[in-house]
Amino acid sequence: xxxxxxxxxxxxxxxxxxxxxxxxxxxxxxxxxxxxxxxxxxxxxxxxxxxxxxxxxxxxxxxxxxxxxxxxxxxxxxxxxxxxxxxxxxxxxxxxxxxxxxxxxxxxxxxxxxxxxxxxxxxxxxxxxxxxxxxxxxxxxxxxxxxxxxxxxxxxxxxxxxxxxxxxxxxxxxxxxxxxxxxxxxxxxxxxxxxxxxxxxxxxxxxxxxxxxxxxxxxxxxxxxxxxxxxxxxxxxxxxxxxxxxxxxxxxxxxxxxxxxxxxxxxxxxxxxxxxxxxxxxxxxxxxxxxxxxxxxxxxxxxxxxxxxxxxxxxxxxxxxxxxxxxxxxxxxxxxxxxxxxxxxxxxxxxxxxxxxxxxxxxxxxxxxxxxxxxxxxxxxxxxxxxxxxxxxxxxxxxxxxxxxxxxxxxxxxxxxxxxxxxxxxxxxxxxxxxxxxxxxxxxxxxxxxxxxxxxxxxxxxxxxxxxxxxxxxxxxxxxxxxxxxxxxxxxxxxxxxxxxxxxxxxxxxxxxxxxxxxxxxxxxxxxxxxxxxxxx
Ligand code: N01
Numbered sequence: 166x167x168x169x170x171x172x173x174x175x176x177x178x179x180x181x182x183x184x185x186x187x188x189x190x191x192x193x194x195x196x197x198x199x200x201x202x203x204x205x206x207x208x209x210x211x212x213x214x215x216x217x218x219x220x221x222x223x224x225x226x227x228x229x230x231x232x233x234x235x236x237x238x239x240x241x242x243x244x245x246x247x248x249x250x251x252x253x254x255x256x257x258x259x260x261x262x263x264x265x266x267x268x269x270x271x272x273x274x275x276x277x278x279x280x281x282x283x284x285x286x287x288x289x290x291x292x293x294x295x296x297x298x299x300x301x302x303x304x305x306x307x308x309x310x311x312x313x314x315x316x317x318x319x320x321x322x323x324x325x326x327x328x329x330x331x332x333x334x335x336x337x338x339x340x341x342x343x344x345x346x347x348x349x350x351x352x353x354x355x356x357x358x359x360x361x362x363x364x365x366x367x368x369x370x371x372x373x374x375x376x377x378x379x380x381x382x383x384x385x386x387x388x389x390x391x392x393x394x395x396x397x398x399x400x401x402x403x404x405x406x407x408x409x410x411x412x413x414x415x416x417x418x419x420x421x422x423x424x425x426x427x428x429x430x431x432x433x434x435x436x437x438x439x440x441x442x443x444x445x446x447x448x449x450x451x452x453x454x455x456x457x458x459x460x461x462x463x464x465x466x467x468x469x470x471x472x473x474x475x476x477x478x479x480x481x482x483x484x485x486x487x488x489x490x491x492x493x494x495x496x497x498x499x500x501x502x503x504x505x506x507x508x509x510x511x512x513x514x515x516x517x518x519x520x521x522x523x524x525x526x527x528x529x530x531x532x533x534x535x536x537x538x539x540x541x542x543x544x545x546x547x548x549x550x551x552x553x554x555x556x557x558x559x560x561x562x563x564x565x566x567x568x569x570x571x572x573x574x575x576x577x578x579x580x581x582x583x584x585x586x587x588x589x590x591x592x593x594x595x596x597x598x599x600x601x602x603x604x605x606x607x608x609x610x611x612x613x614x615x616x617x618x619x620x621x622x623x624x625x626x627x628x629x630x631x632x633x634x635x636x637x638x639x640x641x642x643x644x645x646x647x648x649x650x651x652x653x654x655x656x657x658x659x660x661x662x663x664x665x666x667x668x669x670x671x672x673x674x675x676x677x678x679x680x681x682x683x684x685x686x687x688x689x690x691x692x693x694x695x696x697x698x699x700x701x702x
Contacts, residue, residue, distance in 0.1 A: 170285045174200045176302040176617070177290050179279075179557070181270050182210015184306035184592035184606045186257065187231055189266050191614040192304070200298065201270035202290070208261045208270070210308055212253045216338075217331040217544075218365070219357035220250035223497045224601045225442065226387065227395045228406045228414050229253065231260055232607050238399050242392060247384045247442070247497065278558035279303055281587060286627050288588065301626065302617055305554055306592040309602070309676075312552030314667065316349075316543045320523040328523075328541040331358060341365040341540060347528060349520065350544035351377055353496035358544055360504040368509045370536060372528070374516055375493070375659060376486045378467045382497035383441025407608070410680035412601035413443055421452040422459035434466045442497060454491055454649045464490040474502040483514045489650050493660060494599075549661045550595035550675035551575065561586035562629070571595075575673035576639050578630035578698060579688055581609055587629040590616070596642045598684045599662070599676035605684075612688045616696055625701045634698035645679035 174197075178188045181203035192199045205213040212220075222229050226243035241256060248256075261267040275293040281303075282289065288303040313332040321328070329339060331354045346366040348355055351373045363369045387395075395402060405414040422430060437445035452459045468485040475481035484502065486493075504510050518530045527537040548556075555568035562585050570576070570585065577583050580597025581590055590613040591597075598605050620628050646652045651662060662678075664670040677684055691698060 170287050170301075172287055172299045172301050174198045174298065174300045176200075176304060177202065177279075177288065177298060177300040178304045178306055179276050179290075180210060180306035180308060181205070181208040181261075181272070182212070182306065182308055182311075183231065183257070183603050184308065184610065185210065185270075186260055186264075186266050187233070187606050187610045188304050188306050188592050188613065189269055190231075190233055190264055191610045192302075192617070193269070195614050195618050197302075197617070199269060200300070201266075202274045202276050202292065203270050203272050204275040206272050208257050208267060209254045210257075210306075211311065212250055212257060214311070214332050215334065215354070216250055216336065217329075217334040217354065217358050217542075218338075218361040219359075219499065220331075220334075220354075221245075221247050221357065221382075221384070221499075222253060223247065223353065223382070223443065224413060224603075227399075227402055228412070228601055229603055230256075231603060232403055233260075233264070235399070237263065239396050243387055245384055245386055247382050276557055278560070280558075280560045280564075281562055281589070283562050283587075286587070302588045302590065303559075304590045304592060304613060305557075305559075305594070307553035307557075309550045309553075309593050309595070309597075310547045312548040312556050314545055314548055316523075316545060317668070318520055318523050320529075323525050324523045324527070324541065325525045326527070326539045326541065328543065331355075331542065331544045332547070339540070343367050344539040345537065346370070347372060347536065347538045347541045348544060349528075349541065350546065351375070352544065352546055353377075353494060354546075355544035356496035356498050356501050358542060359510075360498070360500045362542065363504040363507050363510045366509065366540075368511070369504075370511045370513055370538070372513050372515050372520060373483065374519070375488075376484050377493055378464065378486055378490055378495045379498035379501045380443070380445050380467070380495050381438065381441040382499050383439070384499060403604075406601065406604045406681075407685060408682045409447070410600075410682065411443070411447065412598065412604035412681040413447065415444060415447045418448050418451045420450060422450050422456060422462060423452075430462060431466070434463065438466075438470065446491070446495065454651070457489070457650065460490050460650055471502055475505050477505070480505050480512050483512055492651055494662075546661060546666055548667045548670065549664065551664070551670075552667070554591065554594070559586070559589070561589065571673075572671055574639065575671070575675070576632075576635045578635045578638050579612075579684075579691065580638075580677060581612060581688075582628075582630045582699075584630050584632045584635045587627045595675055596638065596677055598681050599678055600681045605681065608685050608688060612692055615692045616699075619692075619696055620701060623701070628696065628699040628701045630699050639673075641679065642674050642677050645677060646674040649678055651678060 176199045178201040277293045279290045291297045349372045402414045437449040472481045521531045529535045559567045577596045580594045663672045
């Protein structure tokens with residue numbers, strides 16, 4: 166069974182983060198010969214690259230897991246509700262060692278291109294140093310938030326201080342003590358970095374284009390009692406996350422804004438705020454993404470918190486978003502707003518006065534104001550979802566590249582496969598759910614494994630989704646987005662949900678917002694029916 170053409174491996178996997186490790190484990194368990202390639206010098210993916218100060222998960226530890234073995238779940242001890250970068254990295258190292266995954270990866274190896282040969286039904290994958298390898302199946306696990314954007318400012322090379330990007334933070338760290346530091350960007354990354362830098366640097370200037378609704382993370386250590394309870398109920402916890410719209414182990418609030426009076430409403434939000442994390446968002450009211458009244462009430466509640474915490478009135482107002490709650494992915498903060506009360510921290514609003522250029526001494530805005538720095542930290546986000554894939558030259562059946570295909574319209578089937586690209590599978594690809602990623606990866610990779618096993622069991626060697634199935638999925642992705650308040654939001658202007666943060670990128674909904682539970686039901690239906698949306702031969 167399998168390909169009749171001679172290949173180096175049954176499958177090649179690109180990336181050694183959560184998705185790559187999970188894929189390698191899955192396919193190897195199904196008897197395939199698998200080789201992995203990873204740009205970094207070790208496993209970790211996001212957690213390998215994003216070592217910036219303050220980096221930690223926004224999902225609770227107990228759902229930030231690889232659910233491949235009961236023993237793993239009961240032997241690994243998370244120390245915090247929202248584990249830090251080093252701890253997640255240790256977890257992934259542990260998995261790589263415990264399941265002997267590391268030796269099947271080639272590290273320090275960037276994949277430059279991958280090309281499908283129709284006559285031979287073979288993928289040829291070529292590294293940036295020109296080494297080529299062949300396989301029947303190609304699985305990308307390159308991450309939805311991994312293609313970093315180079316700072317798009319003129320004069321970058323003229324800056325005489327040091328500049329860093331959070332998503333390629335030096336392994337040895339950066340000493341900021343006594344330095345005048347700038348942070349550009351106030352997304353989830355900037356929000357994590359800012360309070361830590363504020364403590365270390367002599368001065369910190371934050372350049373904010375759009376404020377965010379920052380929810381307190383309320384991180385805490387995990388007590389032995391809590392750990393015991395989670396371990397005893399792991400299946401239940403996992404099932405809860407599988408069924409939750411964003412893949413978190415939360416219960417529905419079972420109430421909408423219409424069910425309560427004003428006092429009860431505030432009480433519920435107050436309780437949620439104290440609990441912190443995404444529980445505030447998802448366990449307070451179920452209609453926050455659907456009912457403008459519920460949404461605005463939550464938004465105003467957060468604005469009031471900002472006004473209470475931040476002492477300087479003007480700064481508080483600048484930090485208060487005016488667009489609908491959740492229109493941007495709300496970051497979790499760890500004393501984020503409090504940082505602005507420090508005398509060494511200053512906020513510069515660049516919403517109407519953008520950064521024009523970097524100068525030898527620092528940053529100049531459109532109005533001509535110049536700010537001097539020793540260090541500039543860019544936390545300006547990613548070319549999300551498609552970026553890491555189009556960065557590689559991946560060419561399918563008729564020699565078209567993914568980049569060319571998606572410049573017209575973003576089309577995938579279930580966010581996992583693409584018409585015209587036989588035997589290509591994407592773990593966490595574009596149009597897959599916007600959610601707690603490890604839960605999604607687990608199911609997507611299982612789907613990929615089942616698809617390949619099914620194909621081989623039927624004596625076939627090639628599968629490709631039909632155009633009709635992909636079109637239907639793309640339409641469903643668009644409609645699901647528009648059915649929420651996200652689709653009509655005023656923040657869509659820079660929103661990476663639709664790719665608007667990257668100049669020139671075609672604007673399409675990049676993720677599936679129809680809910681994790683819905684998504685899993687659809688991939689399960691496809692798999693259970695024997696993959697009817699694919700052409701196989
Ligand atoms: O990136 P972002 P991120 N001039 O794109 C600003 C995940 N994550 O890395 O909003 C000036 O959200 C930009 O401004 P605006 C998580 O899913 C997870 O912070 O476009 N400013 C924005 O403020 C997250 O949502 C975790 O107007 C410019 C910022 O830079 C996702 O990654 C931790 C600019 C970019 O924010 C991305 O978050 C961290 C310009 N030219 C991240 N260009 C955890 O769960 C951009 N900006 C742990």
